[in-house]
Structure formats: structure tokens, C-alpha cells
Amino acid sequence: MNRLLMVMLLGWSFSTLAQNSITFTGVVQDSTGNLMELSNVVAYHAETDKLTSYGVTDADGRFYLKLIEGVTYVLRSTFIGYQTSQDTIIAKSNDSNPYVITLKSSTKRLDTITIEEEFPVMISGDTISYKADAFKKGNERKLEDVLEGIPGFDVDENGQIKIQGKSVEKVLVEGKEFFEGDTKLAVQNIPANAVDRVQVLRNFSDISPMGTLGNNEDRLAINIQLTEDKKNMTFGDVEAGTGLDSRYLAHANLFRYTPKATINFIVDANNIGRQAFTPRDYFRFMGGMRNMMSQSGSNFSTTEENMGFMNMQSNRAVSIDTKLGAINFNIASNNKWNLSGFAIGSAAHTNLLSLSERTYVNSDTDNNKESLATDEIQENLSGLAKFKAQYTPNVDTQIEYEIFAKGSVLNDDEQRVSDNLSVLNKVGTAADQKPYDIIQRFDFYHALNDKNIFSVEASFEYAKQNPFLSFDSDLPLFSGVLPLDSADRYNFFQYKNINTQKYEFVANWYYILNRTNHLDFRFGNSHIKQQMVSSITQKDNTALNDPTFNNDFDYKFLDVYAGVNWRSKIDKVIINPGVYAHRYKTKDGQRDQNLVIDKVIWLPEFTVSYDITSSQTLRFRYNLEARFMDVQKVAQGLFVQNYNNLYLGNQLLENSTIHNYNLNYTNYSLFSHFSIFGGLNYQKISQNFGESVIYQGLERLSSPINVHDANELISFYGDFEKTFKKWKINAGANLYYLTTSNEINQSPNLNKSFTQQYTGSAETRLADIFTIELGYERTFNQYTSSATENDFINDKPFFEIEIAIRPWLSLLSDYEYNNYRASDGTSQSTYKFLNASLILQKEKSPWQLTIEGTNLLDTEAIRRDSFADNLVGTYAYFVQPRYFTLAVKFDL
Secondary structure, eight states: OHHHHHHHHHHHHHHHHHOOEEEEEEEEEETTSOBOTTOEEEEEETTTOOEEEEEEOOTTSEEEEEEETTOEEEEEEEOTTBOOEEEEEEOOOOTTSOEEEEEOBOSSOGGGOOOOTTOSEEEETTEEEEEGGGTOOSOOOBHHHHHHTSTTEEEOTTOOEEETTEEOOEEEETTEESSTTOSHHHHTTSBGGGEEEEEEEETOOOOGGGTTOSOOTTOEEEEEEEOGGGTTSEEEEEEEEEETTTEEEEEEEEEEEOSSEEEEEEEEEESSSOOSSOHHHHHHOOTTOOOTGGGGTEEEOOOOOOTTGGGOOGGGOSEEEEEEEEEEEEEOOSSSEEEEEEEEEEEEEEEEEEEEEEEEOOSOGGGOEEEEEEEEEEEEEEEEEEEEEEEEEETTEEEEEEEEEEEEEEEEEEEEEEEETTEEEEEEEEEEEOOEEEEEEEEEEEEOSSSEEEEEEEEEEEEEEOOEEEEEESSOSSTTTSOOOSTTTTOEEEEEEEEEEEEEEEEEEEEEEETTEEEEEEEEEEEEEEEEEEEEEOTTOGGGGSGGGEEEEEEEEEEEEEEEEEEEEETTEEEEEEEEEEEEEEEEEETTEEEEEEEEEEEEEEEEEEEEETTEEEEEEEEEEEEEOOGGGTOOSOEEEETTEEEOOOTTOOOEEEEEEEEEEEEEETTTTEEEEEEEEEEEEETEEEEEEEEETTEEEEEEEEESSOEEEEEEEEEEEEEETTEEEEEEEEEEEEEEEEEETTEEEEEEEEEEEEEEEEEEEETTTEEEEEEEEEEEEEEEOSSOEEEEEEEEEEEEEEEEEETTEEEEEEEEEEEEEETTSSOEEEEEEEEEEEEEOOTTOSEEEEEEEESTTOOOEEEEEEEETTEEEEEEEEOOOOEEEEEEEEEO
């Protein structure tokens, strides 16, 4: 380690002595002397023609470049509608005498001008285009690595792309959708060497007759432009590897893009923890099918029976064996028809081991703690498919039909050992389910004339959830509530079937008053019908036939609404107020009764955006939301949620209303090479859905209630990124404060949770050999209730390093150290991870050899904590042991 540090310092010293970096300043103006903002200025080494530095002018036409003193460079500058200038200079510091570049207006029509592709950043309206090579460090392998190098971009561990804190809705490649509804498959599979430009599409709309009329401020997409050698060609890569302890990996990508058709194949299989498509991805993946109801303020929250699969993460498992096959296609048979779709199939076998210390929010503080050991095996087989047909007979009309389907086979087998006051109980739980969901959608858009544009959207969804649970226990479960027979280890079963049918219809009339004002009149209808059948059974136990333990009823929800939205632009300000009148009706048919709730609610909304400058935006949004419960929240028959929790619905539940306030600020300076963004969100929830919990020991009976005291949620996020010469500095913060109310043993209880996460990092590249990132992260979690208080802290320093040992040999390594502890000293642990890989690849060779070591320190477990309305827990999750793999990759 000491030798490595010495080599790094020597490399740094030599690079500093050999290269005297200076700041070269200048201004860009037109032929009349007007200063020009957002012009690109690029410096190329005169001898090698290599891009050395670039800058973008600010509002005063200024730019600066980091150059090596005494070296000759060629400066090129451009702006849309102007001829490209080219000057040769010898670099020297010139702060007192800025270099002047004058651009001449082009005689070509604007729509015939071709912008030179080498310029790093181009801005045109709502589109920002980044030249990938200008931001690459040379070690990128997939699209994810390219995006991480562009200022303001972030890709999280789930493959979700964010740009200045805002989530990217979809990824396009050459203007064609790539597995619509998911960005993970794109960032982890598109080769970095195929990326020429990354286009950010702000206020994104894929409906040509609508133009910019839709409320698209929150919609963000990126389009990947391919390098010329990848167009009209088949490209991709194939990788295979093996390791000790029967480790294996196999991965293949195949891409073909032509003007008329595109097709993509992805195949993956491994048991080293690389999850190409997780169960969490399956549950959140909706194929780009947008929820119509939510656009007007309504929220019907459906309970997902995911059986714990949403909580599974690769860094919390002892073993993971996954397989994936996926295909995506897009065919433009002519100028009017476009056919597209995808199919994804995945399978996984996962083993999870954990130890947890749990404190239940219970007034009986002498009997509210549990030590729990869990051994869990999850198996899932899932499939998703989508087909979309789009017909555009002319620029004024667009018709679309979409069908999306997904289904899975889920199995979850858990063995638990519970320790409460030294009383041990072994509980076995097996869960099986075969859920599926089918959604069809029809959209019609038509511009009648310059003043009137109409749209009609309709959808139908049918979903089925059918979880089957079986329990066996050494000790009686739910004694005093469930009349269980003690024979056969208190073994019993639960069947549950929930069918959901959802019909939605929305019609819009956009009336354009003038260039800066238009009205949107909307009428809509959402109709949801649910049927729930459930029963708790035990062999030869007729006592469970009582209606108390069974459900069989229908639940209906109807939302008919109409409203108007006005959008107006006044100079740099856009205001967008609106209001919707909703008539809600629910019908609950249980136990030969029909309970009907019929009410009218007005839901206003207001958005204002202020473009302070071309790169600075301030945005505020307020809306009132009405949230309704699904069938399980009103069920009058008991059903089991897990080994120590029974649930009973509440027919008298009212809807909750949520006041949402959002303030967002973004500032990205291409001139100063810095990015800063942040957001402050506040929610005030009236009549929130809480729980009334009755404890009997550690077992509890939960029922939903409306909380009379308003609950609050306050969150803040902020990020700052700045480039100083060869250093890139990043600092970020996330804060989340939540209050929730419930009842514990019929006594009011107020829960408070406050999570704070602060991160800082610095990254540099030295002598074109070392790429280093050093960082530190601190997390505070504070949980408080009427009966308990818990504080947890985790400190995590980390680093990533890449060393170009030879042009054909690179060493990559990443390390993190975690110091996790409770503030009262009752719990503390440290754990660390070190991974490394050696990559061999000659320049321009399609072959790559990788030797990789994972978890080199052989860490056994990680620590986490969590908080719910009735439970605070700290967990130790066992992870995969140390292993090594040898892999060979071939670029097609």
C-alpha cells in the first residue's frame, strides 16, 4: 500500500513539473460586436489534433480554457446560424487581455446548417447535446460510465438516471425507444464505444400534434446518438467467465440500428451477484404506461402482494443465481406506421440470511424486544411483454394502441427463530403466488386547426394477485384470536385471491388563445372494481369456517371529474394554475350489506417556473391530492400478514387529502463548469391512513384508521459539483423528516423519523495514468415514538482507483469502510469491502480479459436499520463470500 501511494505521488509530481497549466481567457462576439452566450470554444493540440480543452461562453460572451503554456493550439468556435471560426494560438496566460473571437453569420438557411459534431456541448431550445468523447476518461465500458462523467448526471444502484435531481423517464437510441419504461437495461448494456452524443430532451413529448401544449415540465428523456461506425451495422459484445466454487457468468448484447428497423438482444446468466433484472425491477416496471387518474389529483393505492421480493438487494444475499433474456424492436415500415415492443424473461434463485434486533412500539416496554434469525430462499420466474402500434397519417393526427402484460411465479420459503424473553419459537413460512397484469391503452390526438387540439385516451387493466401462505410453529400463533389445533405444529394455511379491473377514460380540449396562452379543458372517468376472496384453514378444523376468518366480497370505486388548466408565459415566467372537480363514489358489499360513500372534492393545482437565466431555473408547484384505499383496507374478515401480525379492515375509512408543496432550483454553468441543484418538499396529510395496533406479547392485531392529527413530511435534497483544473468536487445532502400517528393498545402514539445523509467526494486524473476518487458519507437515522427512542449512525469513507499500468493493462479497485453504531452504545459493528479487477485489452483489439476479485476482505455481513409505525429494527445481512472470476469478452 505504501509503495502504491509513493508511485501515485511521484506520478503527480512529474506531471506537475512537466506541464505548466495556465488559464487562457477570451470572448466571443458577432460581426457587429454583440457578445454571444452559449458559444462553444474548443482547443485542439496543433500537432496531434487531440481535443485538449473546451469552454462555453457565459452571458457576457466570456470563456476560459485550461491549456499548457507555450503549446500551439487550434481554437474552433461555433454557434447555431454562424460560420465556424478557426484560429491558431500559442498558449499563455492572458487575464488582462482576453482573446477575441468574431463569428460571421452564415448565409445558409438555418434548417440546412449542419453543426460540427466535435463540439462538446450544443444547446437548441429544450435539447442539450453532449459530445461523449469530451467527457470520457478512457475507462468507460457501458453507457452508465459515460453518463457518470457528464456534469449533473447520476446513475443510482438501481440503474435509474437522474439529471440535476430529476428522474429520466425513458431512454431513446437514435430516436427509438429502448425497453420503454426502464433505464436500467440501457445504462448497463449499451457499449460506451457506441455512444457519440447524449441528448437531454427537456419537457419531453412524443406526441407530434400536441407539440409543447402538454404539461411536460416533469418529463425528461435522453436520446443516445450512435457513432457512425455503429449505424447500419450489427454490434455488441459477448462475455463468458468462470471461477472457483462453481462461479460462472455469461452475457451477450446484440444491437442493430437502421433507418427503418432496430432490434436489440440481451442475454445474461450468472451466480456472482450481478442482477441484470431484479424482482424489484419487475414490480416497478410498467412499460411506460402512465396513470391517467394521477394527472388530475386522484390516487387509488393498490396493495402489492410482493411477498418481500421488493426488499431483496444483491448486497443483502448469501447467494444469487440469475438468468435474463430480453428483446426490443422498432419497425418503421413507412412514414405513417411505427411498430415497437419488447419481451423480457428472467429467473432468480436467492438465499438470504439475517439477524435482527427488533423493538416494537409497545407501551409494555418489558416485553417489546425480539431477536430474530431468518433463513430465506426466494425463487421467481417472471416475464414482461409490450406491443405498440402508432399510426400518424399526417402531422395533425396521431393514433396509438398499446398492450402490456406481465406475470410471474413467486416462491418464498422462510425459516425463523424468534427469541423473546429467552422463549424460543421456530416458525416456518412458505409463500407462493402467480400474479399477472394486463393493460391495454388507446390514444387519439388531433389538431383540428391552429386554435383547437383534441385528445382522447382510454385504458383497461386486469390484474390478479393470488398469494398462498402456509405456517408451522412450535408454539401457538395468535392464541386467543385464531382457534388453531395444536396437532401438527400448529400448521395452518391462508388463501387469498384479489382480482382488479380498472377502466379509465380522459378527453382533453386544448384551446390556444395566442402564442403564450392556452386553456386545457379535461373530462375523465376512472372505474375500479375489485373482488377479494380469502380464507384461513387448518386440517379438520371447522372453527375456522366462521365468517370472522373469511372474506368474499366486491369493492367498487368511481371517480368522475372535470376541470380546466390555464398555461401562460410572461417573459421568463410560466404560470400554470388549474382546478378539478371530482365526484367520488365507493361501494362496499360485505356481509349482505352495501355501504356507499358519495362525495365531491375540489382539487386545485398551481405551478410557476422562472427561468432566471438560460441555465438557472426556479420552480414551485402546489397540488391537492385525494388518496383512496383498496379492497384489503376494508375487508371485515381477518387475514394474516406475517408470522406475528393479523390484519382486519375498516369499512368506515375515509379518504385522505394531501397538500403537496415542491420547490426546486437548478443552476448549471457551462462557463464555470459547475452544477448546483436542490429541492425542498413538504406534505401535510389530513385523515391519513394509520393503524390501530393491539398487542398480545409480540403478536399484534392491526386495523387501518383515519388519523385525526395531520401528519407531515419534509424532505430536502441538494447537490453541488465543480471542476477545478483536473479535480472534480462533489458534495450532496439528503434529509427526510416524517411524522406519523397511530394507536397502540388504544392509546395515541406519535412516531417521528429523521434521516440525514451527507456525501462528499473528490476525483482527479493524474498524468493520464491514475484516476482516483476519494469520498466520505455519513448517515444519521433517528426514530422516536411515545415508548422508544433509537439513534443510529454510519460513517463510510470510500475510494475508487484505476491505474493504467500499460496501454493494454489496467487495474481497477474500490474500497469502502463502514462504522455502524447506535448512539447509546447498545450496538456497534464495522465492516469493509474491497474489490479489484485486472483488465487486459490491446488498443483496437476486440478481445478483453478480466480477472476479478470480489469481497477480497471476506466480509460476512452488512448492517442496516429501519423504522415502521410499530417497529424499529437493526439488521445484519450476510453477504456473498470472497470469490475470484476469470472472464473473456469479445466486441462484435
